[in-house]
Amino acid sequence: MKTKEGMDQKGLARRRMLITTGAVAAGAALTQLGGWLNSAEAKGGSTEKWPWPYEKLDPAKTAEIAYNEWYRVFCGAAVISSVFSQLREKVGEPYKSFPADAFVFLEGGQVGWGTICGSPAGANIVANLIIGPRIAGAHEGHQIAADIMQWYSEAKMPVFAPAVAKQPTKIVTTVSDSPLCHLSVGKWMKASGYELASPERKDRCARVAASTAYHLVELLNDWKDGKYESSSDFTCAKEFGLTGQYNCNECHGDKVPAPPKGKGKGA
Numbered sequence: 625m626k627t628k629e630g631m632d633q634k635g636l637a638r639r640r641m642l643i644t645t646g647a648v649a650a651g652a653a654l655t656q657l658g659g660w661l662n663s664a665e666a667k668g669g670s671t672e673k674w675p676w677p678y679e680k681l682d683p684a685k686t687a688e689i690a691y692n693e694w695y696r697v698f699c700g701a702a703v704i705s706s707v708f709s710q711l712r713e714k715v716g717e718p719y720k721s722f723p724a725d726a727f728v729f730l731e732g733g734q735v736g737w738g739t740i741c742g743s744p745a746g747a748n749i750v751a752n753l754i755i756g757p758r759i760a761g762a763h764e765g766h767q768i769a770a771d772i773m774q775w776y777s778e779a780k781m782p783v784f785a786p787a788v789a790k791q792p793t794k795i796v797t798t799v800s801d802s803p804l805c806h807l808s809v810g811k812w813m814k815a816s817g818y819e820l821a822s823p824e825r826k827d828r829c830a831r832v833a834a835s836t837a838y839h840l841v842e843l844l845n846d847w848k849d850g851k852y853e854s855s856s857d858f859t860c861a862k863e864f865g866l867t868g869q870y871n872c873n874e875c876h877g878d879k880v881p882a883p884p885k886g887k888g889k890g891a
């Protein structure tokens with residue numbers, strides 16, 4: 625396994641190269657990474673030059689935008705809009721053409737199904753659009769997404785309080801121990817006693833979107849400065865042989881089923 629330092633240095637060296645020598649060299653670098661990347665490049669769509677131009681943003685300002693945008697487009701699209709609306713002004717394209725409002729469907733853990741909370745989903749979309757997918761050679765987008773998932777699961781949410789709150793009632797904080805909307809919202813509702821349709825629950829989720837946007841911008845700013853270091857330490861698939869979250873016992877009790885092993889190993 626590569627060390628964290630090794631990976632970071634490689635990532636940094638590569639990013640500097642992309643920034644200084646531009647798109648032509650970036651294309652050449654991608655080609656050097658191996659033949660399979662060429663097909664990924666050809667099939668992936670029109671915007672394949674990474675990283676997208678990024679200028680450092682103010683985390684608190686971004687969080688305020690996300691908080692207010694929640695009341696228009698809800699969690700996932702609010703996080704995307706909080707970053708991209710500013711980059712639209714500061715940078716222009718490709719942010720100007722990016723339809724952030726289409727991501728309203730991330731609300732309620734995707735159209736109300738309580739799967740991944742829209743806030744980390746939106747943050748991970750932003751990080752991977754700006755930095756690029758790991759199959760294009762830079763790993764920081766993937767790593768930031770892993771950091772966001774773990775941070776979100778472990779944080780006392782909401783972390784961020786807006787300057788002018790739409791809901792003056794004190795908002796209690798809870799740890800979700802999961803990036804799932806269902807668990808995150810459910811545990812908060814249990815602790816606070818407020819129902820799903822209450823203004824307090826809505827404000828809590830707006831603040832969760834704001835908290836996530838804040839942390840995302842901290843990570844992106846570090847990446848821009850070349851000092852980003854991945855902090856997450858969990859890869860469920862490697863450790864347990866199944867994708868998932870770290871706290872198996874919370875759902876399975878002390879009888880955690882073991883995934884099958886040894887039949888039909890993948891490449």
Ligand code: HEC
Nearest residue numbers: 860864866868869870871872873874875876880881882883
């Ligand atoms: C958020 C709740 C939750 C967490 C956390 C969770 N699981 Fe599950 N898991 C389920 C549910 C629900 C099922 C399907 C019902 C069942 O069979 O228990 C399932 C099914 C499985 C299965 C399929 C086989 C079977 O008996 O159903 C395996 C294997 C498994 N889980 C392993 C794990 C491991 C290992 C972890 C921790 C790394 C984990 N799970 C964490 C909820 C969870």
